[in-house]
Amino acid sequence: MARKFYTIMIVPHATAKFRRVKVSKNFLVMAGCFLGLVFVAGLMFPHFLLKASQLRASLDRLTQENEELRKSNEKFDASLSDLRGKLSEFETKATKFALMVGVDDLNGQQMGAGGSSFDLKGLSPKASEAVIEGEINTLRERSGALQDSFRVLDMAFQKQALLLSSTPSIVPVRGLMGNGYGWRRDPFTGMRDFHEGLDLVAPIGTKVVAPADGIVTRVGVSGGFGNSIFVSHGYGIITRYGHLAGYNVKVGQRIKRGDVIGMVGTSGRSTGPHLHYEVLVHQRNVDPVKYILDEYRSF
Incomplete structure (x- = not known):
């Protein structure tokens, strides 16, 4: 098939010679397509530029959010x-x-x-x-x-x-220590005798206080102890108080450390006003001094 051509005549002005340019139909079509693409690209370029700007802003925002998240994770x-x-x-x-x-x-x-x-x-x-x-x-x-x-x-x-x-820890009477726990010479017979408690010398009527929490199990005369009080503290611990002048508690009464339970006297087998104080652990007498944390002092 013969190729088609178009002749374009160019006349610069009236006196000049005109020129003829011979172009093919295919060239014109290609030139038109090219110009059309350039025109379309020119129209689309602002859109793509706007999109790129938006994407850049989104990327910057995501980068900032990621940095804030990283700092937040580090703090956490x-x-x-x-x-x-x-x-x-x-x-x-x-x-x-x-x-x-x-x-x-x-x-x-x-x-x-x-x-x-x-x-x-x-x-x-x-x-x-x-x-x-x-x-x-x-x-x-x-x-x-x-x-x-x-x-x-x-x-x-x-x-x-x-x-x-419930563990005895204070002295029941502030006074002078007389006979201690252990062997001694009996003041009545002169014979060697084991003293199972601690004698605290104090005036008649001096208050006797409980050295620990407990329950009063006996109040009354008990042989040579005279007027006596027995207190059970639990955990196998019992305390006894002898030669009292009077009572301030009754059987079954619950008492607290420091409560007044009686008064010093000289009842029973006694040579003078004092408190006979015993501590028993699992039915066996022990040295009461081991259960007194505060120091002795005279009145």
């Missing part, structure tokens, strides 16, 4: 590390308290099981979330175990407090 990591440290400190103290009150196994597998620090740097948000969630679950389990441990310690301390409050 520091907070968790601080929480782990404090939890480990509480666990250590709980273990020491357990030793103090005689609790042998205080959730041994939990005590001292402190977690190691972790680093969230370089992790994706999803991976960081998984690590943080796992750490929180670990801390929740440890705090639950620590809470159970403190419940056990609270019960142990209550028992210990009851034992301490």
Whole structure:
């Protein structure tokens, strides 16, 4: 098929020679397409420029948000590390308290099981979330175990407090110490005799106080002790008070350390005003001095 051509005549001005340019039809079509593409590109360029600007702004915003998230994760990591440290400190103290009150196994597998620090740097948000969630679950389990441990310690301390409050620890009468616990010469027979208590010399009527919490089990005359009071403190501990002038309690009465239970006298087998004080542990007499924490002093 013969190619088609077009002749374009160019006339610069009236006196000049005109020129003819011969172009093919295909060239004109291609030139038209090219000009059309340039026109379309010119129309689309502002749109693409706007899109690129929006994408750039979105990228900058995401970069800023990622940086803020990274800083937030680092702060959260520091907070968790601080929480782990404090939890480990509480666990250590709980273990020491357990030793103090005689609790042998205080959730041994939990005590001292402190977690190691972790680093969230370089992790994706999803991976960081998984690590943080796992750490929180670990801390929740440890705090639950620590809470159970403190419940056990609270019960142990209550028992210990009851034992301490029921253990004689103060002198029942402020006075001078006469005959102590042990062998002596009997003041009436002159024979060698074992003295099972402590004689505290004080004027008649001096108040006698309970050295510990307990229950009065006997009030009345008891052989050579004369007017006497017996008190049971629990845990196998009993105290006896002899040669009293009078009573301030009755059988079955609960008393507290420091309560006035009677008055010094010279009843029974006595050579003068004093209090005969005995301490028995599991039905056996012991030296009362071992159960007096405060010092003797004269009145």
